[in-house]
Amino acid sequence: MSGKFWRNLFYSIAVILIAVFIYLLLNERHGQFLALLAAFICLVAARFDDLAKFKLSKDGLEGEMREVIDEARATLAQLHLLAEEQSRFMLWSMQSNGRWGGMKIESQDRMRASVVSTLKTLGVTEQKIEDVVSVEYxxxxxxxxxxxxxxxxxxxxxxxxxxxxxxxxxxxxxxxxxxxxxxxxxxxxxxxxxxxxxxxxxxxxxxxxxxxxxxxxxxxxxxxxx
Incomplete structure (x- = not known):
């Protein structure tokens, strides 16, 4: 199988693990750190071929590093987008479902705080977090x-x-x-x-x-x- 196949596979697993991390965090369950660590390992594994073929020359090393960094940034941006969309849906669902006799306001506050905390942990900007929370307004x-x-x-x-x-x-x-x-x-x-x-x-x-x-x-x- 090609390196591209394995790269996409590990990227997909990393996305799933990030989703698992968010679920565990919001539900206050154990295994949050392991899920996040496993996602990080998958991201590194996705770039293993590139790391293995680094050239020792200055130009070759810089070129490879630049490519890896650019793709890592793109992957991180995709993970942020996924986390934002999932969080937005969670808050929308919390507000829209069972509005009368539904979730107590204390539980809503806890869930909102967990969502914001998760997004901050993932490095999402304050402006984008505010955009996520605005779905409740x-x-x-x-x-x-x-x-x-x-x-x-x-x-x-x-x-x-x-x-x-x-x-x-x-x-x-x-x-x-x-x-x-x-x-x-x-x-x-x-x-x-x-x-x-x-x-x-x-x-x-x-x-x-x-x-x-x-x-x-x-x-x-x-x-x-x-």
Whole structure:
């Protein structure tokens, strides 16, 4: 079999081992170091032919080293991309599946922290990690909009109830991504005289998260989701 076959084989095994490493890390199981070590060994093995045929001349050695380094960088970039896509899917799945009565917020926080830690361990940049985590933002924005209006629709008079139904109709609010912005909510709630001090605080929580992508009152947010 050709050297190219073995190189591709070892590269494929390395990718699988990286995936195993991520799975073990997220599920807090043993064998994380061994999986990562085995992936590294496979990457080295994939380049064994090149290492074995190094020439001792200065030009030959430099040329071979340059080729190895370039391909190693390309392989590392592919591993980063795989890790990013897997992590993005994990966070998306965590937010989208079983939203009511699903994973507790404490478990979500642990999983998110594990995903970020794994990506940092693999050397993924902060900007790309932020891009991965951003897959959660539309879901959390939706939850914030629901949090602001919680129980406010109870006991409205006929006209207010009609306005409420129109504002939150299924034609306008089709699900995740169609939630009203903090300003839209404040204007609408003010028109119904529903902006109490508590609602103002919730609106500020929503605005803060939209702006900096962090929770303004983490404990209050956690309590609201329990």
């Amino acid at each position: 539309p879901f959390i924005d939706f939850d914030y909009a629901s949090y602001v209006t919680r129980k406010l629709g109870n006991g409205l008079n006929e006209d207010a109830h009609k306005a409420w139904n129109e504002f939150f109709s299924s034609e306008r609010r089709k699900g995740i991504g169609f939630q009203p912005s903090p300003d839209e909510l404040e204007t609408f709630l003010a028109s119904l005289d529903l902006v109490s001090d508590d609602v103002k605080q919730r609106l500020e929580d929503y605005r803060y998260f939209k702006k900096v992508r962090k929770h303004r009152r983490p404990e209050e947010w956690q309590n609201s989701r329990s």
